[in-house]
């Protein structure tokens with residue numbers, strides 16, 4: 001069985017997803033939505049820097065809605081709920097890193113749309129959509145009597161190749177007041193809260209757990225060189241976003257993101273620590289478990305600007321879910337509903353000739 005896939009947007013995640021679709025033995029790229037007029041009409045392979053694929057990128061949404069395809073890998077800058085509904089109504093499954101990690105009450109209408117159309121919507125990614133929910137849940141089966149779960153990212157944000165986003169949305173280089181009142185905490189809270197809810201629900205913590213968001217910033221003490229230009233003293237050069245699930249005054253689960261513009265000239269003097277950039281996961285139970293995941297961040301910020309493994313892993317998680325999502329029961333489906341989903345062997349060592 002080969003599933004026909006449409007790629008929606010060719011930013012960092014989208015380009016990596018196209019490569020992952022091409023490498024996947026059960027998938028075939030049949031269409032591609034782009035936003036930049038300079039990309040429209042071009043071969044998708046050329047856009048992502050590989051061989052010609054014979055698939056032309058388009059800005060025409062209607063054309064893609066009419067196209068016969070099994071699944072859309074939906075990775076634009078922002079999610080358009082009406083557009084997602086239209087994709088589902090057109091009979092296409094959708095996988096996305098932009099939300100719907102765990103269906104909630106607000107998603108009832110979209111859930112109904114997916115059921116009526118007989119297709120599935122699945123939210124997945126890396127952080128959230130993997131590190132902060134799936135990985136702790138998998139490891140929790142090795143322990144019992146769990147009292148605390150933590151999943152945390154430690155990254156050098158100089159390797160994130162989206163300068164406009166880093167400056168205008170993430171508020172690096174802004175004043176602490178601007179960052180504290182900016183949109184970022186609100187934008188992130190939806191997805192990370194769903195991760196915490198998935199942990200609470202799957203491990204049987206008190207369902208009334210309150211989710212408390214928190215943001216702390218560190219400022220530059222001297223000019224810091226960065227891909228968005230120098231960060232001047234007193235301006236935001238590091239941020240820590242944290243969400244706690246609290247039961248009876250006790251924190252039972254925590255997800256957090258630490259983004260630093262390097263480790264020098266910061267106040268407070270935050271550091272990535274001796275383990276460097278990493279994802280960390282901790283479960284307190286019998287026995288307690290801690291895991292450090294390396295390899296999802298680049299060796300250097302410069303390498304990350306060219307190819308960021310975290311972005312590639314996000315795309316892989318999306319693309320690898322496609323066969324399972326296409327075969328799933330209709331509706332909005334999370335990791336709690338879907339079977340174990342794996343990657344695929346390289347063609348040179350794959351079975352079946």
Ligand SMILES: NC(=O)c1ccc[n+]([C@@H]2O[C@H](COP(=O)([O-])OP(=O)(O)OC[C@H]3O[C@@H](n4cnc5c(N)ncnc54)[C@H](OP(=O)(O)O)[C@@H]3O)[C@@H](O)[C@H]2O)c1
Pocket residue numbers: 009010011012013014033034035036039075076077078097098124125126127128129162165311314
């Ligand atoms: N859950 C996770 O772990 C995770 C991880 C990484 C990213 N994400 C999310 O995934 C999305 C894509 O990330 P990315 O790193 O690929 O971002 P990106 O490199 O900034 O690319 C976003 C793409 O969106 C398209 N776009 C441009 N203007 C747009 C508009 N007005 N409305 C909608 N789309 C527009 C463009 O596509 P074309 O270039 O094709 O024109 C652009 O390249 C983001 O929302 C990001 O937050 C989630």
